[in-house]
Amino acid sequence: xxxxxxxxxxxxxxxxxxxxxxxxxxxxxxxxxxxxxxxxxxxxxxxxxxxxxxxxxxxxxxxxxxxxxxxxxxxxxxxxxxxxxxxxxxxxxxxxxxxxxxx
Numbered sequence: 313x314x315x316x317x318x319x320x321x322x323x324x325x326x327x328x329x330x331x332x333x334x335x336x337x338x339x340x341x342x343x344x345x346x347x348x349x350x351x352x353x354x355x356x357x358x359x360x361x362x363x364x365x366x367x368x369x370x371x372x373x374x375x376x377x378x379x380x381x382x383x384x385x386x387x388x389x390x391x392x393x394x395x396x397x398x399x400x401x402x403x404x405x406x407x408x409x410x411x412x413x414x415x
Contacts, residue, residue: 315349318385322347322355325379332368336411338376342403345394353387355380360399369393 326344327337334341338359348356359376361369377391401414 313385318349318383319347321383322349322380322386325383326376329372329375329379331362331372333362333366334408334412336404336408338372340405340408340411342405342408343399344376353385355386355389357389357391358394359391360394362399364395 323339326339329338330336331338331341331343338344341362343361344357344359346356346358348358350356357376357380359373361372366372373391373393377389380386380389380391401409404412404414
């Protein structure tokens, strides 16, 4: 499996994780900044939260990590939560904006 196919499978899994405050998945909201696929099935993910005071700050990154680990070809996930650049609604996909009636 090439990196693009693996990345698509990882994104598919990430899209099953929803932010409880926004009725859209964390990928479409724009919380995933980077997916870095390395040799041997190791995956680095850089993500953010809508705010540092997010009520699911402990559980949401863990859920993303667990979902990515469900991809058969993934052997390890190094997930980093960052707040720079800060998240804003311009990072949301058209799909998320439409779901939130913001288009």
